[in-house]
Amino acid sequence: MIGIVKNVYIYRELIGALTWKNIVIRYKQAYLGILWAVLKPIMLMLVFTLVKSFVGIETGDLPYPLITFAALIPWVFFQESVSEGVNSVTSNAALIKKIYFPREVFPLTAMVTKTVELLISFVILAAMMAYYQIVPSVYALWIPAFILYTMIVALTISFFGAAMNVYYRDVGQAIPIALSLLMYGSPVIYPLSLVQKKLLEEQAAGEWSDKLYTLYTLNPLVGIIDGFQNVLLKASEPDLHALYPGLILTLMILPFSYWFFKRAESWFADVI
Template identity: 55%
Template sequence: MLTELFQYRELIVALAVKNITLRYKQAYFGIAWVVLQPLMMMAIFMLVRAFIGFDSGGVPYPVMAFAALLIWRLFQDTATDGVNCIVGNAHLIRKIYFPREVFPLTAAVTKVIEFGINLLVLSLMMAWYGIAPTAQAAWVPLLALYAVIAAWTIAFAGSAINVAYRDVGAAVPVLLSLLMYASPIIYPMRLVHERLVDQQAAGAWSHALYLLYTANPVAGLVDGLQRTVLMGLPPDPGVMAPGVVLTLVALWPSYRVFKRAEARFADLI
């Protein structure tokens, strides 16, 4: 599969460029929307924090929120676009053969480019607040890869099922929006650890709930990016491990669902 995908690398690049061009071609602000969207979300989070009033742990909240949105949008958009990629490219699937994995891969390439643009904006924000990156920032490419792989666990199976049941394409963005509130994006991961592990807020269920919370890959992604880029610390293994295990376990069954349905794409689409 990897050899075949390498042979079609020019198609992947061409489709990625087409996706970016078509998405922003007729928009007045163009590709600036890549930056404007997380900035507007950051402003909303700052307003929410003004009412709730929690401690951001010594890191300026705007930078912390933008970093969280940075990795969250890479995961969310790769998963959402991946689920809709087969249906959205029906005209190509009916005409010629090429590995259908090209489409989820293209969705990831497109979002990684946007992630890189926002990473530059985060660097400017860090410079504004006097936060200097450390050697721990070398974790960022691995965290981005982890975000893409986690998104593929949804995209492979979701895109295959979406061909027969279009409800999936509409349901996934809604479910992912709900997942955002179950992830340390508005609030820091430190608060979750304090409530469930240190204070045992849920009693005997506290440790089980904490394990369930960290099984969400986004929890480790957000906390990992904030720790490595903003705090100069390595990712916390206790937060990362449950999500990594779940992602690796779920990726292969999701891919098998995709491959089993692949032969019927052209007929059903």
């Protein structure tokens, strides 16, 4: 972790230049420009709202579009960061063969690029909160911590996935599918309170209910998404019991993921 922070500082200008290049190339000839970045969460929110009208999902006193968009902000940031991070090394093959610098710059650049788009999504959320007359409380100060946590989770997957993708290109193809499935295992379409009600209160899975809930919260996005909704919309502190399992798992895997990436990068130029 210290090595990551050190390289971010040393190569901050390179990361900034590559980030700017990614943004310019992606939106240069697009009429809507960078607004395309927020179309995905907006369209998903509209689709989920339509589905909710048929299925019926309890969200308490909060409007479903608002609570869903708040869930989609960290989810889309995570999903896009991982998708581009895993493919970041192979997509920069020409640069890798020309000059050496720490290759973790590429997953970091992919994540920083998505941070710019994340800020635009927050502007949309602020407008929605104003429309629904939801005023953020002091608990909103938790948001930077949740963003940092989301970055760490994304990098944990990106480092390992990017290294594997150099040798096995199937990884880059499989990641979008895996992330699409993971979304249904995260409280994006439905709130965490619904899972807690079914497993912890009603014991819907019998004696396995508590174990299944613990397994569910091993997904770091569970605590992140629920935390976003709590601190921004519900004016309450995050559910630490939902945060701890995923956080502990992430901190255990991150050193291995980074070590694996650094071991593999010596042969990137030869294999890629």
